[in-house]
Amino acid sequence: MLFAVRGALETLLQGELTSRGWSSLVRVEVPPRRDLGDLAWAGALALAKSLGQPPRGLAQELAQSLEAKLQQASGPLALLVPKVRVEGPGFLNFHLRRSAVISRALAEGLHAQEERPTKIIVEHTNINPNKAAHIGHLRNAVLGDVLARCLRFLGYPVEVQNYIDDTGVQVADVVVGFLFLPEPQLVEAARTVWPGVASRREVLQEFARRYREGELVNQALGEADFDDLCWQLYPQVTRWYEDEPQASAKKASVLHALEGGAPLGKSLDEAVAALVSGRGEAHDVARLGAAVAEANLRCHLLTMGRLGITYDVLPHESDILQRGFWQRAFALLQESGCIRKEAAGKNAGCWVMSLADSPEFAGMADADKILVRSNGTVTYTGKDIAYQLWKLGLLRDADGTCHDFGYVPFARFRQENPAAPVLYGEGPRILYRTSPDPSQKPAGASFGQGGKVYNVIDVRQSYPQKVVKEAVRALGYPQAAENSIHFAYEMVALTPKAVHQLEAQMGTSFGLSPEEEKKPFVEMSGRRGLGVKADELLATLVAEAQAAIRERLPQGEHPTDLPSRARDIAVGALRYQMVRQGKNRILAFDFAEALAFEGDTGPYLQYSAVRAKKIFEKLKQAGLAGTPQEDAKALTDTALPDDLWELAFACLRTPEVVEKAVASLEFSLLAGHARDLAQTFHNLYHRYPVLHAASDHERVLRRGVFRLFLLTITTILEQLLGIPVPQEM
RNA sequence: GCGCCGAUAGCUCAAUUGGAUAGAGCAUCUGACUACGGAUCAGAAGGUUCGGGGUUCGAGUCCCUGUCGGCGCGCCA
Secondary structure, eight states: OHHHHHHHHHHHHHHHHHHTTOOOOOOEEOOSSGGGOSEEEOHHHHHHHHHTSOHHHHHHHHHHHHHHHHHTOOGGGGGBOSOOEEETTTEEEEOBOHHHHHHHHHHHOSOOOOOOOOOEEEEOOOOOTTSOOBHHHHHHHHHHHHHHHHHHHTTOOEEEEOOBOTTSHHHHHHHHHHHHSOHHHHHHHHHTTOTTOOSHHHHHHHHHHHHHHTOSSOSSTTSOOHHHHHHHHHHHHHHHHHHOTTHHHHHHHHHHHHHHOOOSSOOHHHHHHHHHTTOOOHHHHHHHHHHHHHHHHHHHHHHHHHTTOOOSEEOBHHHHHHTTHHHHHHHHHHHHTOEEEOOSSTTTTOEEEEOTTOGGGTTOSOOEEEEEOTTSOBOHHHHHHHHHHHHTTOOBOTTSOBOOOEEEEEEEEEOSSTTSOOEESSSSEEEEEEESOTTOOOTTOOOOOOSEEEEEEEGGGHHHHHHHHHHHHHTTOHHHHHTEEEEEEOOEEEOHHHHHHHHHHHTOOOOOOHHHHHSSOEEOBTTTTBSOBHHHHHHHHHHHHHHHHHHHSOTTOOOTTHHHHHHHHHHHHHHHHHHHSOTTSOEEEOHHHHTOOSSSSHHHHHHHHHHHHHHHHHHHHTTOOOOHHHHHHHHTTOOOOHHHHHHHHHHHTHHHHHHHHHHHTOTHHHHHHHHHHHHHHHHHHHHOOSTTOSSHHHHHHHHHHHHHHHHHHHIIIIIIIOOOOOSOO
16 A cells, blocks of 8 residues: 555656656655654755755745645545655655555555566575584575565465485485494494484384384474484594595495485385395485485474475475486587587586676686586586576477476475464375476476576575576576576574583584684584584473463463463574574574573564454453454544554555565565564553553554554564464463 | 675664664663553663775765675585
């Protein structure tokens, strides 16, 4: 609704200017303080210079003529008070008809939803399936999830992809651990999760059994899972590499086996039987690798599901290999002539793409990017180009059809409301994974071909992301290149203090160097086992939230829904922390800050929503709840005090804030907006009782504005930020 | 060396992308009614927006330059 008023006002202003032969940028803005007005135009200031006249005079002239027009206006402009003020150095300030605007909003809802045709793909999470997720992955997933939610709010069809690198060295490292790490070390790592195992054979058989029985993942938060076992194992393997001369050969052979793919017919039990008897072959190793990746993936899905994060499809690297995505992309790149094979020089024998023509890469010493190595294998960036082309619907076969995956259901799930935990196992929704057989196309399983693609990856991947974008451009798709967007954000790191707290808690040492001790933060590292695991942090948060609820409980009360309340608060605190600050700022993780529930935190926002809900519950009990229609009617011909209007107006700006947040990929704007709303509400809450208002008139005014607030804050929290609003706190 | 990012209150961060008096939280101090929940609210104190030039009606924001810190720039993934 505000959009409409602003648009109409801009058109009106434009008309006024052109009729006088003037030209100036016509952008209507919102003044910083409400007492200045609701909308403002600063164009007279710029105009004054080009015309050589004082800005206030110009503004005055325009104001008079605008007032005349507004008096007879209809449509959106009729929502403006036909009185235009000139203030400051020459701002034109406008006021809205307050009650009319609010009653319209109560009747129509937050924003009139317009369907937008462009399909948008958001790729996020993308955790290597070889160990538990840590808080760095959480920032990625939460930002990606909030982006997807905001895009849906704006009316776009959105597809969320979670890319699974199931054939890379990271998975290979863990497989090496299972097969070749000296037995005592393997057993030690495995026992942290499976206390009974005593040998390599038992570890592998236990894995196969649990895989078969579906016991690798615990629904209960806080129980150790398979990904926790890998978290222990992985650093052991990397340490072993350092002083084992044969390690790199083992690693290479496992990697090669993984790339060969797992046979369809063979079970993990059979593969493990072959491996423990020493008769294992490459495809048995591949089968084991696939199972390791799948088990970790299921753990990750559960971790993210606890935060209300869902996906539509899981593209697997193994399927990209099997389906020959790279071969197809390679052919397209050759046809377009944007890659060449080097005959001599340091890149002799490699296929390279030249970046020298792109301004983005100007000044680079070596502006060539190798896509195919001299041994004929493709680089990661090469595969990424192929994948990106598929996402954009540009990976075409010779006959012009899209080169595509097959798809098979991976899991069923349900989610009770937009911010509820995701329950895997059964439910109406299906999460698909890719398959190497393109004939597998279940009804409703159609993916890729996005008009716009957001890749959520941290800022350190900027260079390869630019190369991928450049390849799309070089293939002759400048528009698609523009629509390939790298959503870059800074990493999550640990303060040395946080590292020491971890050490104390786990009884180990990460051996920080003296230089690291002096730094403001230390990078997390799966290879060192250095990091805060996502599930562990959430479990700690839930425990703290539970303690906080108990503290506030009246004597003798024992609510049955305590676990779900605690969960909601923990998720709110965690998700808010991830979106609160700008994307370009390193998140230096601090336990005290993460566990805070007061002040600028998720629970503060949740509390404001719970309070607002409580007001309406009490009103209902007293038979005074009313309806939006009644409030709208009552508000129509009344003067609304400034402070109530301030809250209402801020609520109305929400769609504009979402639009801006998406355009700039700064979701801290949305978080800040929500906090401002909550803060304004809390203040009014103290000053303006609704149930015990002095008069019916006052009650209806407050009730109407608070109703709008409740609607707005609930939408922002549950629908956009994915933060649940508990019944009670 | 080249490129990207950051530097704002004691600490952690905002600031409608060039607008009007630079705002929050934490920490410190003071106060809040038999009222719909005190995870709250009101108030005090805290600032040469890293330094130096420039652009203009107007700069925390843009340009140049310097300092400090972080991260990229593989035939790794």
